Amino acid sequence: MLDYVDKMILAPMVRIGTLPMRLLALRYGADIVYCEELVDVKLLRSKRIENNLLGTVDYVDMTDGTVVFRTCAEEAGKVVLQIGTCCADRAAKIVDKFQGDVAGFDVNMGCPKEFSLKGGMGAALLDHPDKIQAILSNMIRHSKIPVTCKIRVKPCLEETKKLVKLISATGVAAIGVHGRTKDERPKHENRNDYIAALTEVSHVPLIANGGSKEIASFEDILKFKASTKAASVMIARAAEWNCSVFRREGMLSVDQVIRDYLMLCVDFDNQSNNSKYAVQNMLGNMQHTSVEGVATLKAQTLEELCSIWKLEEYFKSVHDDRMLDAIKLGPGPETDL
Ligand code: FNR
Known part of the structure; x- marks a missing residue:
């Protein structure tokens, strides 16, 4: 069973986090890899196919034949399926459908893009604690494997603490925290101090995220972890640019x-x-x-x-x-x- 303590994690990244990048991150030293965010309706209309030629399990969109999600034995026990959802029923159906093929589920509660916000998904959920509770509790009820979510901080630290307490009480295995608010962009400083303060109120491990600007080597990942006091760290852009950042032996060209x-x-x-x-x-x-x-x-x-x-x-x-x-x-x- 996945645990989220002392782990180096490849963050979810749309169009980046498909199977080859996830395997590359694992081979370079990541412990856990998140897939790109996949929207619930797309996952639910996909069909599971065992692809003997590639040695993979594919979930295929039957309307156009595209592979929505592909996984293989090498990432078994380490791959987390991140979903975009605003619906507790659909989220639970995804758990039922996918739990045999992944090691954990994550709900994206941080995406600030218009598509997500308009659909009530991603960072839109941050203002609806009742929905957060309903989605996570329903998933956890159905799931034999860990369920997590990934949030952004709120401008007010006290409000963020309330949110983290509420989420950790649902029974999630961990919470990913990106130290920027919904309206902040990558150029803004990551609020590592907020993440550190949140570790004091959370009952579950926190996964620090948002540090890529300060990360140019494996040692920098350790520094980011120390400055946020988080149990684990999750890296997006630094890995997108050079995935060998996960190598303890040093980066490759x-x-x-x-x-x-x-x-x-x-x-x-x-x-x-x-x-x-x-x-x-x-x-x-x-x-x-x-x-x-x-x-x-x-x-x-x-x-x-x-x-x-x-x-x-x-x-x-x-x-x-x-x-x-x-x-x-x-x-x-x-x-x-
Ligand atoms: C992202 N991010 C993101 N977050 C998420 O929860 N689900 C997703 O699918 C994506 N997709 C995505 C694509 C790309 C190309 C980037 C650069 C980012 C956000 C990402 O996981 C992370 O929260 C931020 O990039 C901050 O972390 P870093 O980059 O400072 O490590």
Whole structure:
């Protein structure tokens, strides 16, 4: 069973936290990995398929054949499914449907984007303690595995303390706390002092988040943990830029991380546009200043991305092996779609 003490966690990140990035984070040293936020209705209309060719379990959107959520044995016991929801009934249905394939559930209560706020999800929940209570209690009633949520702080520390007390009384296993308010942006200082104060009132472990601006190495993660007094830490942007920040042995070059990431994309047949987006984020300014960066911007397929990063042989050998396996396995889930 997952516990949330002394853990290094990959934060949920839309379009970044798909299976290859989660496995990369685990291989570099993360203890727990959150998937990107997935909205409840999308999860509920997906169909579970065992993909024998890739060795994965896929939840597929039957309206367009896209993979909503893909997981595999390597992340078993370590992957947390983060959901976007405003509905206690749908949240419980997700628990029923997914609990055999993930290690924990998390509810996003911090997203400040219009899409979430208009739908009553994400940070909109912070002003509705009754809804928070209903969603979490219902999930916990249905769940055999831990349930957590990820919040932002409120401008008033005392109000945030009240919220944390209320949430910790629902029976959650931990609470993720991003030290910025709903209206604050990444340029604003993270309120590490708020998180430290919240640890004094919470009955469950707190997971500190929001420190990426201060994090450029594994040691910085430890400093962030110490300054927030939290039980665990959750890293988003620092890992998005260079996931090897989780390595206790020291960071790797961005080039190396991109290659490690792309190999996992090939292994798990990650969507090319998703793979490209993650690589672009790792490149940052180098997208425009390096030869590989400029070529990456033009790439349209995973094969093209691989050849830019000198992985054409790897791509070809995995693909050839997969074709042979497909012939041996006969018609499988992919042909069912
Ligand atoms: C995010 N964040 C986010 N949060 C969340 O709860 N669910 C999500 O799906 C996402 N998606 C997402 C995508 C991207 C590209 C970024 C950069 C961020 C917020 C994230 O988890 C985290 O709370 C903030 O980025 C602050 O932490 P860092 O970046 O300072 O470590």
